[in-house]
Structure formats: C-alpha cells, structure tokens
Amino acid sequence: MPGGRPGGRRRMASTVPDSGLTGPVDIPEPPQPDQPKDLKSRFNRMRTSVSGTVRGLPKVARLTWQASPTLTILLALVTLVSGLLPTATAYIAKLLLDAVVAAIQHKGSLGDIVRITLFQFAVLAATAISSAITSIAQTLLQERMTLTIRHQVMDHASKLQLAYFEGSTSYDMLRQAAQEAPARPLSMMTSALGLVRTAITFSSMIALLVSISPLLALVALLAPIPAFISQSKYGSRAFWLTFMMSPIKRRMDYLSSLVTTDTYAKETKLFGLGPYFVERFRQLGVVSYERQRRLTVRRNVSSTSWGLLSTLAGSAIALYIALEAVGGRLTLGDLALYTAAATSVQASVSGLFTAFSGMYENNLYLDTLYRFLDTSPEIVAPATPLPIPSTVEGHIRFESVSFTYPGAEEPALDGVSFEIRPGETVAVVGRNGAGKSTLFKLLCRLYDPTGGRILLDGVDIRSYDPDELRTQISAMFQDYVTYQGTAAENIGLGDLHRLVDRPHIEDSARRAGADERIERLPSGYDSPLGRWFDQGVSLSGGEWQKIALARAFQREAPILILDEPTSALDAQAEHDLFTRLRSLAAGRTTLYISHRFSTVRQAERILLLDHGKVAEYGTHEELMAAEAGYAELFTLQAQAYLV
Numbered sequence: 001m002p003g004g005r006p007g008g009r010r011r012m013a014s015t016v017p018d019s020g021l022t023g024p025v026d027i028p029e030p031p032q033p034d035q036p037k038d039l040k041s042r043f044n045r046m047r048t049s050v051s052g053t054v055r056g057l058p059k060v061a062r063l064t065w066q067a068s069p070t071l072t073i074l075l076a077l078v079t080l081v082s083g084l085l086p087t088a089t090a091y092i093a094k095l096l097l098d099a100v101v102a103a104i105q106h107k108g109s110l111g112d113i114v115r116i117t118l119f120q121f122a123v124l125a126a127t128a129i130s131s132a133i134t135s136i137a138q139t140l141l142q143e144r145m146t147l148t149i150r151h152q153v154m155d156h157a158s159k160l161q162l163a164y165f166e167g168s169t170s171y172d173m174l175r176q177a178a179q180e181a182p183a184r185p186l187s188m189m190t191s192a193l194g195l196v197r198t199a200i201t202f203s204s205m206i207a208l209l210v211s212i213s214p215l216l217a218l219v220a221l222l223a224p225i226p227a228f229i230s231q232s233k234y235g236s237r238a239f240w241l242t243f244m245m246s247p248i249k250r251r252m253d254y255l256s257s258l259v260t261t262d263t264y265a266k267e268t269k270l271f272g273l274g275p276y277f278v279e280r281f282r283q284l285g286v287v288s289y290e291r292q293r294r295l296t297v298r299r300n301v302s303s304t305s306w307g308l309l310s311t312l313a314g315s316a317i318a319l320y321i322a323l324e325a326v327g328g329r330l331t332l333g334d335l336a337l338y339t340a341a342a343t344s345v346q347a348s349v350s351g352l353f354t355a356f357s358g359m360y361e362n363n364l365y366l367d368t369l370y371r372f373l374d375t376s377p378e379i380v381a382p383a384t385p386l387p388i389p390s391t392v393e394g395h396i397r398f399e400s401v402s403f404t405y406p407g408a409e410e411p412a413l414d415g416v417s418f419e420i421r422p423g424e425t426v427a428v429v430g431r432n433g434a435g436k437s438t439l440f441k442l443l444c445r446l447y448d449p450t451g452g453r454i455l456l457d458g459v460d461i462r463s464y465d466p467d468e469l470r471t472q473i474s475a476m477f478q479d480y481v482t483y484q485g486t487a488a489e490n491i492g493l494g495d496l497h498r499l500v501d502r503p504h505i506e507d508s509a510r511r512a513g514a515d516e517r518i519e520r521l522p523s524g525y526d527s528p529l530g531r532w533f534d535q536g537v538s539l540s541g542g543e544w545q546k547i548a549l550a551r552a553f554q555r556e557a558p559i560l561i562l563d564e565p566t567s568a569l570d571a572q573a574e575h576d577l578f579t580r581l582r583s584l585a586a587g588r589t590t591l592y593i594s595h596r597f598s599t600v601r602q603a604e605r606i607l608l609l610d611h612g613k614v615a616e617y618g619t620h621e622e623l624m625a626a627e628a629g630y631a632e633l634f635t636l637q638a639q640a641y642l643v
C-alpha cells in the first residue's frame with residue numbers, strides 16, 4: 001500500500017518531509033533541475049540519456065531471452081518484417097493507381113490491376129498476421145517475465161536483513177521493485193523493437209522517395225523537425241511532472257488509505273476524522289489537478305503549434321507535387337506515394353520519440369530493480385561457517401554488546417554484558433525503550449551488534465550460518481504475525497518440518513493454552529482464521545496471541561525467547577501459561593520479557609535494563625535485597641494491587 005502500512009510503525013517515505021495531515025496543501029514544487037539551456041548542453045544531456053538507456057538494453061534482452069528464447073526470436077522477426085510493410089503498402093498503392101491511370105488511357109491491362117490487387121491483399125494479410133503474432137508473443141512474454149521478476153524480487157527480499165525493511169528509502173526501493181518493475185522489461189523491449197521497426201519503415205520510405213525525387217525525400221525528412229523539437233522539450237517535462245507530483249500523490253494515497261483501510265477505520269470513526277481526511281484529500285486533489293492541467297495544456301498547445309508548421313510544409317510540398325503531376329512530370333501514383341510517405345515519415349519521427357522516451361522511463365524503473373537485486377544481504381554466513389553442534393546446550397553470553405539502529409543517534413544497547421547458564425530461565429525487564437526487544441533481536445541475529453559479541457556455547461554467533469542459528473531458537477515477538485490461514489497452518493508454520501504434523505500441532509496448541517478455543521471453532525484446526533476468508537473466524541487479541549505462542553512452541557529448540565508473551569492474555573490464562581512454562585522451559589534456556597512483576601519473579605534470574613545498559617542482574621531475592629531499581633518497580637506494582 002503506498003504511503004503507509006496498516007498497523008505499521010514505519011515513517012513516510014523520505015521524499016515526504018511531513019505527513020501532509022496538517023499544514024499548507026500547496027506543497028512547493030521541487031525546483032526544476034537547473035541545467036544550462038544552450039544547444040551544446042542540451043545535446044550532451046540527450047547523449048547521456050540515450051547512452052544510459054541503450055546501456056540498459058542488453059540486460060533487458062537477457063531477461064526476455066531467459067523468459068523464452070522462441071518468443072523473443074519470433075517477436076524480433078515479426079518486428080523486422082512489419083517495419084517494411086507500411087512502405088510496401090504505400091508502394092503498392094502507387095502501383096495500383098498508376099496501373100488504373102494506364103488502363104484508363106488504354107496503355108495498361110486489367111491483368112496488371114488484378115496482379116497488383118492480389119499482391120496488395122498479400123501485404124495486408126501479412127500486416128494483420130504480424131500484428132496478431134506480435135500481440136500473442138507480447139502477452140505470453142509479459143506473463144513469463146512478470147513471474148520471473150517477481151520470483152527474483154521475492155527470493156532476494158527473503159535474504160535481506162531486517163534493517164533493510166525498516167529504512168524508508170530501502171523499503172521504497174523494494175516496493176518499487178516489487179510493484180512497478182515486473183511490467184517494465186517487456187515494455188522496454190517492445191519500445192526498443194518498436195524503435196527498430198519505425199527506423200526500418202522510416203529508412204525504407206526515405207529510400208523509396210529518393211527513387212522518385214531526392215528533393216522530395218529531403219523535404220519529407222526535414223518537415224517533421226519542428227514537431228520533433230517540441231515533443232522532445234515537453235517529453236522531458238513529463239518526467240519532471242511525475243517527479244514533481246509525487247509528494248502530493250503520496251500524501252493523497254496516505255489520506256485515502258487512512259479512510260479506506262480496515263485497521264484504521266475504527267480510530268478514524270471514533271475520533272470523527274473521516275470528513276477531515278476527506279477534505280484534505282480534496283484540497284490536495286485540487287492542487288494536483290491544477291498542476292497537471294497547466295502542464296497538459298501548455299504541452300499540447302506548444303506541440304500542436306509546432307506541429308502545424310510541419311503540416312504547412314507538408315501541404316506546400318503536396319501542392320508542388322500535384323502541380324508537377326498536372327504538368328506530367330510526376331505520375332498520380334507518385335503523388336499518392338508521396339502523401340503516404342510524408343504521413344508515414346512524420347508518424348515515424350514522433351513514433352521514434354515516443355518509443356525512446358518510453359524506453360528512457362522504463363529504464364529508470366529497471367535501474368531501481370537492478371539496484372535492488374544488486375543489494376547484498378548484510379547478515380550472511382561467513383565464508384566457512386561453523387556447523388551448529390548437534391546438541392546446543394544454550395549457554396548464552398553477551399560481552400560488551402552495543403547496538404545503534406541505522407540512522408539513530410543514541411545506542412539502543414550500550415556495553416551490555418551478562419551470562420545465562422544452559423537451561424536457565426531469565427526475565428528481562430525495564431522501562432519502555434530500554435532495549436529489551438533489541439536484545440532479543442540481536443540474539444536471533446536479526447541485526448549484528450555494532451560493538452562487542454554474543455556467544456552461544458562459547459562461540460561467537462556470527463561464526464554460524466544465521467539460518468542454522470535460528471533453527472536453534474523458538475521465538476515469539478511482540479508484533480507477531482496473524483497468518484490468513486487455518487488454525488493448524490498458523491501453528492504449523494513455526495516448524496516447516498512439522499507443517500502438517502497434526503498431533504504435534506495439537507500438542508503445541510495445548511502447551512500455549514490455545515487448544516480449547518481451536519476445538520470450539522466450526523472446523524476445529526482446519527478453520528480458516530482472519531477476514532480474508534469468507535468463512536474466516538475473527539479471533540480476539542488474546543486468542544491470536546495464544547496461537548502465536550503455539551507457533552513458537554511448535555519448534556522444539558534449545559533456546560526459547562518470548563517477548564511479552566502474555567500482554568494480551570487474561571489473568572487466568574497468564575497464570576496458567578507461567579505455570580506450564582516451568583515444564584515447557586525444562587532443559588531449554590528461556591528468556592522472556594514481561595512488564596508484570598508477578599510473572600517476572602518466577603524466573604530464576606532477572607535482568608533489568610535501563611537506557612540500554614544492564615542496571616541489575618540476579619535472582620528476585622537478590623534484587624529485592626539490593627533495594628534498587630528492580631525493588632522499586634516491584635514494590636510500586638505490588639502496592640497498586642494492594643490498595
């Protein structure tokens with residue numbers, strides 16, 4: 001969804017300095033690039049964009065070829081042939097006219113006319129067939145290439161580190177690669193072939209005209225120049241317009257999503273924001289329309305005026321030829337041929353331009369795709385990763401671990417050192433933003449520390465292949481996913497090896513306390529959950545959390561990580577879970593984050609984080625005796641319950 005994600009915490013894209021929810025709607029136009037306007041600079045700019053675009057072609061050709069060699073060859077052949085067809089058509093029309101005139105003057109035979117008509121039929125049939133083949137080849141190639149590119153984008157995205165998805169610029173690049181790019185290569189290829197086809201038509205027409213009169217050829221060649229210049233001027237402005245409109249469009253998309261997305265609807269209604277957002281959308285729409293109108297009118301008035309010059313030149317020549325024909329120096333056929341050729345050459349010139357500007361634009365999108373595909377994943381296995389031992393004990397040690405999020409000013413973790421013995425259960429506590437979730441993410445290698453190291457059984461976790469490391473961890477994060485699938489699938493996805501292992505799935509559900517609710521669903525474990533399904537069941541927040549917990553339990557790994565596992569559970573369910581956690585955690589190193597101290601005290605040890613630093617670490621009794629931060633927070637909460 002452009003401009004934002006339902007429930008997402010991501011900032012708006014970097015090109016938008018503010019949200020557009022308040023403030024002036026007439027967002028200033030970005031300054032048009034200040035480029036020198038003299039002929040030499042214009043020529044140089046054109047050369048740069050031409051060479052950039054042409055350089056993009058081999059990659060596109062490779063993509064098309066990979067998608068289907070047969071279809072690519074077919075498309076190329078048909079393009080070449082169809083480039084000659086307009087010239088053939090025009091020439092046959094001339095022959096026919098001359099033959100008819102000759103027949104009228106009793107100098108020719110009817111047989112000639114029939115032969116020429118048959119020939120004309122053949123050319124027209126070839127035109128129809130080649131356009132059908134082009135259309136089939138393009139449709140099929142498009143289908144294949146879209147699949148190939150979407151596959152490449154998905155495959156690459158699945159390898160990228162979490163931070164990539166959290167940066168707004170990189171996230172935009174991903175969105176563009178996923179949504180815009182798939183259709184572009186074929187479009188680029190079609191434009192390139194169109195360019196070749198038009199060039200063939202153009203040169204064959206000129207050659208034909210030269211054979212009649214070199215002067216005519218020259219005039220036909222020069223007449224479209226004014227139209228060409230105006231097209232090129234406004235063509236580049238069209239890109240600028242798209243660029244200029246994007247901040248307004250983004251804001252409009254965002255406002256529209258606020259009103260039309262289910263996850264926002266509740267709050268929009270509650271705060272009565274609907275009419276406000278709709279009005280802001282309308283105001284932005286007025287600004288956007290006005291800019292679009294100005295440019296469209298200017299562009300068309302200018303190109304039509306320049307185009308009229310070309311038309312005038314064309315008409316003058318037509319008059320000249322007509323007079324020549326009357327004087328008997330040219331035939332009627334020549335007149336018809338010139339008229340067809342002049343129209344065709346003029347159309348070719350604008351066709352060449354359209355094809356090229358299409359290529360130029362597509363190339364910009366493809367650049368983004370290639371840049372995305374060239375981004376190297378940052379969290380990767382070392383050249384020779386250590387194999388994960390068959391029995392991981394779960395001995396965890398943080399040694400002066402620091403971490404600063406990309407772009408953040410302050411570290412989220414700052415010199416954190418502590419040790420967890422195998423099989424121990426540790427509760428991580430601290431104020432909002434203290435760095436608790438960050439600590440978990442580092443342990444799962446979703447990010448790498450900016451300083452210090454994390455050891456698992458005495459080995460730096462960066463020595464392992466991150467995918468293998470993660471197989472040793474069962475985890476549930478705060479913002480767990482609610483999959484639009486059945487209850488069984490929602491749990492099974494926790495361990496792909498046991499995706500359809502029903503007894504194991506049921507066991508995981510039991511351990512998470514989700515079994516009772518699932519069994520009451522219309523089709524039990526096979527009931528679809530979520531609103532994407534017609535028959536989908538909408539679960540409550542706590543019920544979803546139990547399903548997410550079951551998914552974490554599905555994988556039986558030596559390390560168990562739970563980030564606020566009971567934040568949405570009722571008091572009974574929370575109590576039950578922590579009672580079961582003793583047996584669930586048996587033999588596993590367990591870490592959980594909780595803000596409820598009644599659950600925290602059940603852990604063997606407690607780690608208190610404060611502003612990214614370890615403030616206290618010990619058993620409940622030790623920390624209470626220390627009468628410091630933990631004791632204060634504990635007493636504060638206990639008192640609240642007692643009064």
Ligand SMILES: Nc1ncnc2c1ncn2[C@@H]1O[C@H](COP(=O)(O)OP(=O)(O)OP(=O)(O)O)[C@@H](O)[C@H]1O
Pocket residue numbers: 166405406408412430431432433434435436437438439
């Ligand atoms: N993806 C991110 N990008 C940039 N900064 C982040 C990101 N996630 C968290 N932070 C920042 O890092 C700090 C620690 O965040 P973290 O989520 O670890 O806190 P926490 O202790 O889990 O908080 P809470 O109790 O609210 O869940 C916060 O100041 C937060 O603003």
